[in-house]
Amino acid sequence: MQHSKENVSFRDIKEIVLGRIKDSTWPSDSILPTETDLAKEFSTTRTTINRALRELADEGYLDRKRKSGTRVRAAPIRQARFKIPVVREEVTERGGAYRYNLISSEISSAPEWLVAKLDLKFGQNVRHIRCLHLSNTQPFQYENRWIVLESVPDAREETFTEFSPNEWLVQKVPFTDIEVSFLATRADQLLADLLGASLNEAIFTTERSTWLKGTPVTFARLYFAPGYRMTTRL
């Protein structure tokens, strides 16, 4: 027989509020009571209510504005979160033994499309690396990468025979901004050979551009072996 007087947690509040949204106690576009009123209703403080509502807003269920109040979003913004993994970890997480093969590594002047893509100065030098990441003996991902030498001078000497540019960069070079794109690529003969795919097979592809405080660092295209899919629950 315990009649405990536990505190109400912000998690409880979240659940209750979400319940009232789902059962239309607070229908779409309606305005919730103020934080102060809710705090009274649940015998708690504004701080607790605030955290609950803030997180729900962050999750896309509510829209909050000063003065106008907290409104139920008509169509909740469902959002997915993806981890951007390091290849090695992705391979080992899937239960494979990670291996790495360098295909080529050379210094050249940045091709025009890359200049445009990263907003480089004309004629800047880049190191171009192509390599393969394997899971056991199976190709897992083909990486085609360009590193801006002016931003990463160390990459001039580095040969990338031992470590993949992926890992090397993570270790050596800080970055502040990444742009990631996901797309599909049709396999030409080269890609097919590298990834053990057949010609014309559809290849899931990621592109990453990286900057350090506005300075372009690197651009990479990552081609995954056939059958790869990126999955998330929300």
Next chain:
Amino acid sequence: MQHSKENVSFRDIKEIVLGRIKDSTWPSDSILPTETDLAKEFSTTRTTINRALRELADEGYLDRKRKSGTRVRAAPIRQARFKIPVVREEVTERGGAYRYNLISSEISSAPEWLVAKLDLKFGQNVRHIRCLHLSNTQPFQYENRWIVLESVPDAREETFTEFSPNEWLVQKVPFTDIEVSFLATRADQLLADLLGASLNEAIFTTERSTWLKGTPVTFARLYFAPGYRMTTRL
């Protein structure tokens, strides 16, 4: 000459801490001072420090555990957030006029792969809808969807001539869990015709499974027109 004594904001703290991580004042795997100590250092309260560190942990930079303290993540978990858009909005956001064409809609017993995918009971009935979403007159997305009738009885009568199943479901059916996958599909002749692609072109594809508290609601494959890419900054 103002010598204001402003409060330190949790945003300031976040920035400072992130700075110290990036310039290796606090290198990878090192342990940060306790919240109490940091509060002293910045002449603020634990509450403020806590919020800053909590958010940084949430963003993947820190790892926090009771008793052991707050540790700098060796490889920050970079993560991307994607909105799961409603097709209509995605089209209009890209500046197109949204249009919708129903291709087919019929009731049948769930195919075996779908039974497995959604963990259905054997022999359950589903409504199978195929339709096309257009931007102006260009195909934008081909939708291939199955709705579990036992979970969504209203879908038995609905013809989906006017509204796409996408919008209809958002309006009518609540859901709690979604699983989203992204992959690449090779266009067969049908897909090529529908999307205005050529045979064998690589098609960016999304799969979504939806449940309401454990009960399967619907499964959809969404095929995007050639050239589509999903992009995010982080």
Next chain:
DNA sequence: TAGTGGTCTAGACCACCCG
């Protein structure tokens, strides 16, 4: 200009987990 959320201070108790 007034109402609402945004955030900070100050202090407290507690849960988890490492040693």
Next chain:
DNA sequence: GGGTGGTCTAGACCACTAT
């Protein structure tokens, strides 16, 4: 067992913005 983060209370001032 004890240290660290997790969270709550209580109260205050402020910033934004609708009216």
